[in-house]
């Protein structure tokens with residue numbers, strides 16, 4: 001096979017991957033919106049406040065346009081800058097201070113960034129505070145993060161949020 005053909009082939013694969021990743025990004029935003037809507041509806045139904053974990057305006061696409069709302073209160077390590085009620089802090093600390101069965105919880109693409117032992121503690125707190133009324137959006141499906149998973153010393157972003 002000619003070198004030029006190999007270059008063309010690699011170029012085609014890269015362009016295809018980037019385009020497909022963009023489509024997956026739009027699909028993620030669709031899931032953010034629809035899952036948030038379900039969480040909000042449930043919170044109004046059961047008359048419990050909606051706690052949003054993860055700023056709607058963080059992340060690459062979120063900084064351009066948010067695809068979900070702030071709920072009644074929003075928590076993120078960097079705060080939720082466009083939300084009326086924002087808590088800037090670690091999600092585990094915030095959850096620990098909330099009573100049992102007190103909130104509906106919506107979380108979007110935050111748990112992937114937390115190391116495993118702590119994630120387990122957060123999951124227990126989410127279960128306690130939401131009593132199962134928990135709505136989540138995962139980064140997967142994604143091609144690029146799955147490829148990065150094979151890069152040594154690169155933290156995985158594709159594990160299921162609660163595993």
Ligand SMILES: C[S@@+](CC[C@H](N)C(=O)[O-])C[C@H]1O[C@@H](n2cnc3c(N)ncnc32)[C@H](O)[C@@H]1O
Pocket residue numbers: 032053054055056057058059062075076077078089090091092108109110113114
């Ligand atoms: C990729 S961004 C996702 C942003 C947004 N939730 C979304 O779905 O587009 C990951 C977010 O997780 C937040 N985060 C990471 N660890 C956290 C922790 N321990 N407690 C609260 N927020 C955390 C980061 O500050 C960042 O805003």
